[in-house]
Structure formats: C-alpha cells, structure tokens
Amino acid sequence: MSIQVAALSKVYGVQKAVNAISFEAKTGVLGFLGPNGAGKSTTMKMLTGYIPPTDGTATVNGFDIIKQPLEVKRSIGYLPESNPLYTDMYVKEALDFIAGIHQLHDANKRIAEVIEQTGLGPEQHKKIGQLSKGYRQRVGLAQAILHDPQVLILDEPTSGLDPNQLIEIRQLISELGRSKTVILSTHIMQEVEAVCNNVIIINKGNIVANDTLANLRDKNANASLESIFIKLTNA
Numbered sequence: 187m188s189i190q191v192a193a194l195s196k197v198y199g200v201q202k203a204v205n206a207i208s209f210e211a212k213t214g215v216l217g218f219l220g221p222n223g224a225g226k227s228t229t230m231k232m233l234t235g236y237i238p239p240t241d242g243t244a245t246v247n248g249f250d251i252i253k254q255p256l257e258v259k260r261s262i263g264y265l266p267e268s269n270p271l272y273t274d275m276y277v278k279e280a281l282d283f284i285a286g287i288h289q290l291h292d293a294n295k296r297i298a299e300v301i302e303q304t305g306l307g308p309e310q311h312k313k314i315g316q317l318s319k320g321y322r323q324r325v326g327l328a329q330a331i332l333h334d335p336q337v338l339i340l341d342e343p344t345s346g347l348d349p350n351q352l353i354e355i356r357q358l359i360s361e362l363g364r365s366k367t368v369i370l371s372t373h374i375m376q377e378v379e380a381v382c383n384n385v386i387i388i389n390k391g392n393i394v395a396n397d398t399l400a401n402l403r404d405k406n407a408n409a410s411l412e413s414i415f416i417k418l419t420n421a
C-alpha cells in the first residue's frame with residue numbers, strides 16, 4: 187500500500203481541522219473531496235511533511251512521515267493549492283533547479299521528457315512570470331513529477347483552467363494514475379467522474395465516505411456524485 191494513514195489529527199489552536207482520520211491508497215487516482223475548510227489541504231500538508239500532525243501516523247511508500255521525512259519527500263511529488271513558483275526563472279531553469287535538488291542523473295533528458303509530458307513545449311523558453319495560469323499549473327505539475335515519484339499529491343491542480351487545458355491536464359493525471367498513487371483534491375465533480383478510481387469525502391475533519399465511485403452510487407440509489415456530496419456533507 188503506497189499510503190497508509192492511521193488516526194491522523196491536526197489541531198490549530200483550539201480548532202480540530204483533521205479528526206483522527208484513517209485511510210489507505212494504492213496505485214490509481216483517489217479523489218479527495220470535501221467542502222471548503224473540511225481539512226483536505228491540511229491532510230495533504232501532513233502527508234507531504236509540510237506540517238507535523240498533532241496526533242496519529244502515516245506512511246508513504248512504507249516510510250513514516252515523522253521518522254523518515256527525507257525518504258517521504260523523495261517518494262512524493264506535491265503540487266500545493268497555491269502552486270508557488272519562482273516567477274523570475276525561465277521554465278527550463280526552474281526545472282533544472284528542482285532536478286538539482288533531487289540530484290537527478292541525466293537531468294536534461296528527464297526535463298525534456300517532462301516538458302513533453304506536461305505540454306510545456308511551446309512555452310518552455312518563457313519566464314514563469316510571463317506564463318498564463320494554465321501553463322503555470324503545468325510547470326507546477328512538471329516540478330512535482332520530475333523525480334518520477336511513486337506518490338503524487340495534487341491539491342486542486344485544475345482550478346482556473348480553461349476547458350481545453352482541463353481536458354489535457356486530466357488526461358495527464360489519468361495516465362499518471364496507471365502507475366502511481368495519486369491523491370487529487372478537487373471541487374469539480376465531473377473531474378472526479380473523469381479521472382478517479384476511488385473517492386474519499388471529508389467533512390469537518392472526518393471521513394464520511396471512502397469507496398469506489400460505483401459503490402458510492404450503488405449505495406445512494408444511483409444519485410449523482412454532486413447529490414451524494416451534498417447529502418453527506420450536510421448531514
């Protein structure tokens with residue numbers, strides 16, 4: 187199992203943002219859904235080692251997020267919700283910088299592959315600050331997959347993309363999900379139906395559904411995912 191989460195909690199001050207959640211994820215795309223403020227980004231930040239949990243444990247690729255943070259970071263590619271980028275760097279320069287951090291051998295070959303995979307070709311000679319939002323998302327994705335990690339954590343990777351870009355990025359995420367474990371946070375139900383094998387719905391820090399899409403529909407009289415989401419997060 188690529189990701190195992192056991193009773194993971196995060197308390198900010200007096201607020202419990204994530205409440206002892208447990209789940210597993212293996213190869214494929216796991217949709218991580220929930221209303222604003224449900225605890226999705228907080229969970230992703232704990233799994234990637236950006237913030238420590240208050241309680242509980244998790245392993246990524248068999249590595250403990252608290253005891254083996256470097257091994258976890260080597261195994262994981264992370265696209266944070268805010269997609270922070272070095273806007274003064276050229277696309278290739280930024281990828282080269284990330285390749286250096288990961289000490290990749292044959293970096294130029296890998297950078298060329300990732301530019302091709304993320305469709306950055308036509309814009310590769312620009313500075314990141316000159317790119318449109320969709321192309322910046324592609325740079326964020328390219329950085330996340332550059333070291334060919336087994337696990338990808340993508341926090342709303344398609345927010346703000348136009349319909350053409352949406353289709354291309356979703357195709358890429360589906361392709362990645364054939365060989366990797368991908369956790370995808372999104373508010374777009376159509377996207378979940380297009381790319382996710384399994385779905386977790388989180389509400390107020392608690393998991394309220396963890397199933398395949400087909401099972402979720404079966405259990406809810408074949409209702410749309412949107413209706414199921416509304417029912418489970420307003421209960």
Ligand SMILES: Nc1ncnc2c1ncn2[C@@H]1O[C@H](COP(=O)(O)OP(=O)(O)OP(=O)(O)O)[C@@H](O)[C@H]1O
Pocket residue numbers: 198201203220221222223224225226227228229267
């Ligand atoms: N650094 C922080 N300090 C205090 N509270 C925080 C902090 N980060 C998040 N929270 C709170 O924790 C809760 C969960 O936030 P989180 O960002 O994980 O939600 P989310 O499910 O990702 O939401 P969204 O869909 O809006 O991105 C929210 O109530 C939020 O205000």
